[in-house]
């Protein structure tokens with residue numbers, strides 16, 4: 001896929017197309033050496049006949065972007081400017097890639113240097129994601145190092161914000177891969193299941209879909225929210241719950257869900273096989289594809 005980039009200047013409310021292969025960011029930008037900024041990654045689906053694009057959960061993403069900005073004391077993002085930027089990027093991506101039916105867009109607001117700066121670029125869907133959607137993934141549980149609900153007394157941990165500081169998440173993923181697993185699953189110090197490094201976990205227990213409460217210290221996922229909003233149509237109830245590793249192991253189905261991977265079956269945790277509900281996996285994937 002030919003990737004494309006736009007730069008967004010919140011100060012002047014302008015969007016400009018730029019060359020992704022050329023340097024764009026001063027090394028002094030606070031995103032570069034402090035991870036001081038926020039981002040969103042949205043899935044874009046392109047109708048093969050009309051070439052019309054759908055941004056999955058566009059408003060859910062923007063709402064989280066808005067609340068992440070507020071958590072970091074960044075200026076309130078202007079909805080019109082960011083929508084214009086994403087739409088421009090998508091139009092250019094579709095023009096540059098006439099065959100593409102699916103890609104992701106990552107949009108970022110950095111605290112910048114003298115002033116905040118933004119950008120957005122397209123990201124191709126990796127083969128590993130396509131495989132995970134079809135075959136599911138394995139995970140190992142990893143200690144997150146703090147108790148559940150710690151954010152209530154330590155809001156500066158920014159646990160509910162989607163910040164650029166992902167080094168810890170990347171390290172957990174490398175640890176999981178070194179153990180022979182595809183994914184990590186963070187567990188709080190006091191034994192509450194939290195999330196994966198880039199995904200939420202959803203389980204089915206009987207006619208209930210359950211997912212950890214974002215207040216426990218994890219990101220409120222747009223994909224989890226989308227699926228829960230459709231639970232009624234699947235004749236399922238949906239709730240937040242404090243789950244243990246045993247709850248995941250004894251579930252009737254478990255999934256890692258996020259914007260780009262969509263919903264993937266969690267096949268095994270800590271080397272133990274889980275029950276699979278592939279019919280529901282397909283339903284979840286269909287709901288997400290419909291946006």
Ligand code: PLP
Nearest residue numbers: 198199200219221222223258259
């Ligand atoms: N949790 C973390 C830490 C994430 O990075 C992500 C997404 O990348 C998610 C959960 C899932 O969020 P969403 O469904 O909005 O993509």
